[in-house]
Amino acid sequence: MRILITAGPTREYIDPVRYITNGSTGQMGYACALQAVARGHRVTLISGPVHLPRPDGVKFISVVSAADMAKAVLHEFSDIDCVIMTAAVADYTPAVISDHKIVKMPGDMQLHMIRTMDILAKLGQIKNNSQKLIGFALQDENARENASRKLQEKNLDAIVLNDVSALGEKNNTIQILRRHSQNWQIIENMPKSELGITIIDLAESLCD
Numbered sequence: 557m558r559i560l561i562t563a564g565p566t567r568e569y570i571d572p573v574r575y576i577t578n579g580s581t582g583q584m585g586y587a588c589a590l591q592a593v594a595r596g597h598r599v600t601l602i603s604g605p606v607h608l609p610r611p612d613g614v615k616f617i618s619v620v621s622a623a624d625m626a627k628a629v630l631h632e633f634s635d636i637d638c639v640i641m642t643a644a645v646a647d648y649t650p651a652v653i654s655d656h657k658i659v660k661m662p663g664d665m666q667l668h669m670i671r672t673m674d675i676l677a678k679l680g681q682i683k684n685n686s687q688k689l690i691g692f693a694l695q696d697e698n699a700r701e702n703a704s705r706k707l708q709e710k711n712l713d714a715i716v717l718n719d720v721s722a723l724g725e726k727n728n729t730i731q732i733l734r735r736h737s738q739n740w741q742i743i744e745n746m747p748k749s750e751l752g753i754t755i756i757d758l759a760e761s762l763c764d
Contacts, residue, residue, distance in 0.1 A: 557597045557763055559756075560636040561589050562629065562643035562675075564604035566622045570667065571654035579723040580644035582606035584692075587752030588640050589614050595756060600636070602628045604643060622646045622672035629675055638688040638759045641676055644723070648672060680711030688713045688762040690755070696720045700731070700740065707733060713762050716755065732758060 563585020567575040586608050589601045593613040600615040602625060610616050617632075619625045622645045633639070648669035658665075676691050683689060691712045693703035696719060703717040714734045722728040728748055732741040743754055 557592075557637045557760070558600075558635060559592050559597050559638050559640065559759060560600045560602065560629065560632055561585050561592070561640045562602045562625060562645075563589070564606040565644050566604045566625055566646045567620050568622065568646045568649040568672075569653050570650050571656065571658045573657050576646065576648075576650070577605075578644050578646070580604070580606075581724050582608050582642075583726065583748045584728070584751065584755075585640070585642035586611060587749045588642065588755045589752075590749075591752040591756045592759075595760075597756075600632050602632070602643070604645075622649055622675075626673040626675050626678070630678070633679060633682070633687075636687065637763055638690065639679060640690045640755060640759060642692050644694065645675060646672055674710070676706075676712065677710045683711070686763075688759065690714045690716065690759060690762070692716045692718065694718060694720055694722070700733075703731075704733060707735060714758055716758075730754075734762075 564582035565578045565580040567577045569575040589599050589611045592599045602617045617628050619628050625645055649672050651668040651670045679689055689712045693706050693715055695702050699717055703715050707715040717731040718728055726747055727745050729744045
């Protein structure tokens with residue numbers, strides 16, 4: 557299989573030294589990439605800024621911003637059998653990026669933010685019948701309801717639900733829901749390195 561995996565956070569720059577980001581470490585995506593390569597799949601790993609060694613045997617694409625991530629994913633997508641979207645891509649980015657470091661001034665500062673591209677939704681619109689999409693949902697309220705809605709609205713084949721507490725941690729509890737199913741598969745408190753096995757099992761079963 558040809559598998560595309562996204563991993564890590566994005567950085568949305570305000571000026572040359574300041575940016576908005578999140579606590580994603582990329583561990584889940586890198587674990588999936590390692591497992592997929594070990595099984596003989598052809599893997600493209602598109603990664604935001606992380607402190608992890610680059611896996612051997614993958615086509616590696618380094619990105620920074622949500623716009624970078626979208627461009628790279630869309631460029632690679634036509635040749636891919638399955639996308640595993642573990643990256644924590646920013647939903648908003650500054651409308652204007654200052655060319656110079658913003659100098660501290662008296663009083664408050666307002667930052668105008670605009671929406672970034674919804675990469676998964678775009679892939680769900682353009683995928684063919686044989687291409688499979690696995691999305692991730694990071695939720696802390698109405699988790700299953702919100703994840704189920706994301707699965708349907710973005711035309712995904714499966715969604716992996718995890719809690720916000722998973723960010724930056726080595727272990728994670730995940731819940732998996734497939735399209736056209738009401739049954740959640742629950743895997744509790746497992747190292748992300750081992751959860752990579754579960755996610756690649758899921759990808760393989762979707763593409764059978």
